[in-house]
Amino acid sequence: MRSFVLTTLFVTLFLTPTMVAAAPRGPRPVEGLDRVMIISIDGLRPDLLLRARTPHLHGLFENGSYTFWARTTAASTTLPSHVSMLTGVVPEVHAIMWNADLPLAQRVYPNAPTLFELAKKSGYTTAIASGKSKFVTLDKPGTIDWSYFPGTLTSEDPEVIAAALRILREHRPDVMVVHLPSTDNAGHAKGWGTPEQMAAIERADESVGALLGALDELALRERTLIIISADHGGAGRTHGPEDPRSRTIPWIASGPGIRRGFDLARLSDLDVETYDTFATSCAVLGIPIERRIRGKFISAILEKQELLQSPRVDPATQPATQAAPGAADAGAGAGSTTGP
Numbered sequence: 490m491r492s493f494v495l496t497t498l499f500v501t502l503f504l505t506p507t508m509v510a511a512a513p514r515g516p517r518p519v520e521g522l523d524r525v526m527i528i529s530i531d532g533l534r535p536d537l538l539l540r541a542r543t544p545h546l547h548g549l550f551e552n553g554s555y556t557f558w559a560r561t562t563a564a565s566t567t568l569p570s571h572v573s574m575l576t577g578v579v580p581e582v583h584a585i586m587w588n589a590d591l592p593l594a595q596r597v598y599p600n601a602p603t604l605f606e607l608a609k610k611s612g613y614t615t616a617i618a619s620g621k622s623k624f625v626t627l628d629k630p631g632t633i634d635w636s637y638f639p640g641t642l643t644s645e646d647p648e649v650i651a652a653a654l655r656i657l658r659e660h661r662p663d664v665m666v667v668h669l670p671s672t673d674n675a676g677h678a679k680g681w682g683t684p685e686q687m688a689a690i691e692r693a694d695e696s697v698g699a700l701l702g703a704l705d706e707l708a709l710r711e712r713t714l715i716i717i718s719a720d721h722g723g724a725g726r727t728h729g730p731e732d733p734r735s736r737t738i739p740w741i742a743s744g745p746g747i748r749r750g751f752d753l754a755r756l757s758d759l760d761v762e763t764y765d766t767f768a769t770s771c772a773v774l775g776i777p778i779e780r781r782i783r784g785k786f787i788s789a790i791l792e793k794q795e796l797l798q799s800p801r802v803d804p805a806t807q808p809a810t811q812a813a814p815g816a817a818d819a820g821a822g823a824g825s826t827t828g829p
């Protein structure tokens with residue numbers, strides 16, 4: 490009872506009078522890794538990424554952990570899949586089932602907290618630069634600090650990158666999502682795997698290079714988990730359900746403390762899904778998730794998995810104290826926590 494009174498007093502006295510109470514931030518598995526940038530290349534089929542001249546993307550997966558067999562939602566369409574990527578739940582749960590700009594009288598938001606919302610609650614700053622106007626459904630008031638949405642249904646990568654670089658340089662958001670639309674635009678206009686789309690993929694790679702350059706310039710690269718993924722692939726001039734060419738997406742994680750050159754498909758029982766982008770971002774940032782979600786933390790990306798305070802460690806084979814010295818080492822001298 491006494492602790493309840495004290496807790497109530499604490500909450501009353503110290504929490505800021507915003508609409509949501511701040512959630513405590515848990516430990517980060519890599520202490521110095523306190524930022525996340527998710528780059529989604531709309532419509533990027535993994536085999537095309539590998540076939541195109543994409544030196545920046547190649548650099549990321551060669552120095553990171555990756556799979557070219559990750560899967561998006563069953564629907565394999567842009568808006569439901571991106572909302573799943575950023576909420577960790579299936580479209581039937583977040584309820585953004587449409588893929589168009591709807592003439593809604595009132596804006597509708599996902600029926601599940603987004604990465605932006607949870608990151609804000611944990612004291613991180615957030616931003617998005619998106620290439621399609623329908624992404625405004627992610628922009629629930631109070632959850633995204635800096636945003637760019639085009640005024641038209643779709644735009645092209647250069648506009649998005651210009652906005653993303655501006656936001657990055659001016660505000661240095663802790664959590665940033667960049668959505669590049671041109672690969673999908675070229676797929677619908679000319680076809681998946683056509684020379685025109687291959688050229689779009691190569692330009693998307695240059696955009697990724699510009700973002701990496703800005704992170705380097707701002708000395709943020711060594712604190713940032715970079716996740717590269719997509720919302721779907723495609724075949725012919727379309728994409729849709731029940732087609733592995735639409736459903737298969739790349740998933741690349743790169744950054745300090747992340748295993749280098751590690752193909753996650755070496756793990757036969759690990760299926761990486763788009764929901765895992767959300768769960769892995771939250772786990773890396775120490776953001777608690779307070780509901781059942783489909784996504785899971787892809788802990789196999791960590792160089793030092795033994796540092797994880799994981800209940801999956803079998804006490805019969807792992808002495809309880811084994812992780813402690815390493816954990817202390819990992820924390821020593823690492824980057825400090827950023828405020829909002």
Ligand SMILES: [Zn+2]
Nearest residue numbers: 531532567720
């Ligand atoms: Zn798409």
